[in-house]
Amino acid sequence: MKQMLIDDERLARQIDFLVEIDRLKHVLRRAYLPGTDRNENTAEHSWHLAVAVLVLAEYAAEPVDLARVVCMALIHDIVEIDAGDTFFFDAVGALDKAEREQRAAERLFGLLPPDQADGFRAAWDEFEARQSPEARFASALDRFMPLIHNYLTEGRAWRQHGVRPEQVLAMTTRIDPGAPAIAAAARALVAQAQAAGYFDAVGETAHAS
Amino acid sequence: MKQMLIDDERLARQIDFLVEIDRLKHVLRRAYLPGTDRNENTAEHSWHLAVAVLVLAEYAAEPVDLARVVCMALIHDIVEIDAGDTFFFDAVGALDKAEREQRAAERLFGLLPPDQADGFRAAWDEFEARQSPEARFASALDRFMPLIHNYLTEGRAWRQHGVRPEQVLAMTTRIDPGAPAIAAAARALVAQAQAAGYFDAVGETAHAS
Numbered sequence: 001m002k003q004m005l006i007d008d009e010r011l012a013r014q015i016d017f018l019v020e021i022d023r024l025k026h027v028l029r030r031a032y033l034p035g036t037d038r039n040e041n042t043a044e045h046s047w048h049l050a051v052a053v054l055v056l057a058e059y060a061a062e063p064v065d066l067a068r069v070v071c072m073a074l075i076h077d078i079v080e081i082d083a084g085d086t087f088f089f090d091a092v093g094a095l096d097k098a099e100r101e102q103r104a105a106e107r108l109f110g111l112l113p114p115d116q117a118d119g120f121r122a123a124w125d126e127f128e129a130r131q132s133p134e135a136r137f138a139s140a141l142d143r144f145m146p147l148i149h150n151y152l153t154e155g156r157a158w159r160q161h162g163v164r165p166e167q168v169l170a171m172t173t174r175i176d177p178g179a180p181a182i183a184a185a186a187r188a189l190v191a192q193a194q195a196a197g198y199f200d201a202v203g204e205t206a207h208a209s
Numbered sequence: 210m211k212q213m214l215i216d217d218e219r220l221a222r223q224i225d226f227l228v229e230i231d232r233l234k235h236v237l238r239r240a241y242l243p244g245t246d247r248n249e250n251t252a253e254h255s256w257h258l259a260v261a262v263l264v265l266a267e268y269a270a271e272p273v274d275l276a277r278v279v280c281m282a283l284i285h286d287i288v289e290i291d292a293g294d295t296f297f298f299d300a301v302g303a304l305d306k307a308e309r310e311q312r313a314a315e316r317l318f319g320l321l322p323p324d325q326a327d328g329f330r331a332a333w334d335e336f337e338a339r340q341s342p343e344a345r346f347a348s349a350l351d352r353f354m355p356l357i358h359n360y361l362t363e364g365r366a367w368r369q370h371g372v373r374p375e376q377v378l379a380m381t382t383r384i385d386p387g388a389p390a391i392a393a394a395a396r397a398l399v400a401q402a403q404a405a406g407y408f409d410a411v412g413e414t415a416h417a418s
Contacts, residue, residue, distance in 0.1 A: 047256035
């Protein structure tokens, strides 16, 4: 890749970081985009999640600093550049997920000037820990968004990876702490998806077309 | 597309909006992503721009409400779902761009509950008008980001569309009102790109490989 020569060392580091995270546009998620035959990538997902934070802010379980939630949404997955996307229902991948992502956070945020590296890393750590109202709300919507995609693609990623409705229902309980009304909507969608046969193997029922 | 049945009418409208803007992931821009053979899409671009707002905040020409700048970055291009992406250097497309985008803004933000429709529309109008410090800064970075992609792809989109260095240099003057230091870096990049032959037709010089 071409070297860009920027005199100011601080600005050069900041632009290096922006160039490096461009690669998030090539990290593919399990979800399929409705109306197409391609998977969503993580950069697109992060944009969609950040807009969802703004649109669904009123459903946060507790008062939140919305700017901080949006910041978390924007950077919560950049570690996937090094660590890859680990499917929510992948028990094996989950085993070393935390370690892989910690190393990735170290390297990626470390590209920034130290003061900014610390700030973004703190936001990422906060998101991962899911202890603050902001992190719980960001995390709740992060879990809700794939449900929309799966519903609109008639459960395509669920079927492809053998995900069962019980697993998705269990996942929705992790939406409750951040956004209970969204968790309720999620459960309603799972019930509709189940009734429509979206969890059935292709050919198993007439609905799973 | 499958109808999702969500009892709460307000939440149903908000989710309809989020489903509709999913289509921004399929709107292609002129810029090519470094290291690949595909164009950037507008959803990815909006994510990258929003992160750039956070990372480059210190270069805003005036004090800005950063949360508002990020909001503008996230929604500034959603009108492209209806109106398509108009290349910055496309004089013909520019003729009816404003009218097409106004109609798109009406329809898309109109999907939201009225109070939110008004709020997001106001942010979009503010971005378009480029009169506030927030809009000028968001707009400055919106103009800077494609320059990075063009530089890193050795001017691929510039050459493909016959863009001349004088045009890009003129564009950089529109970065100055929002972020003068970024405008200066942009001009340095254009000079390097010109020296490296990135504006030359393929085969015109040995540099344009």
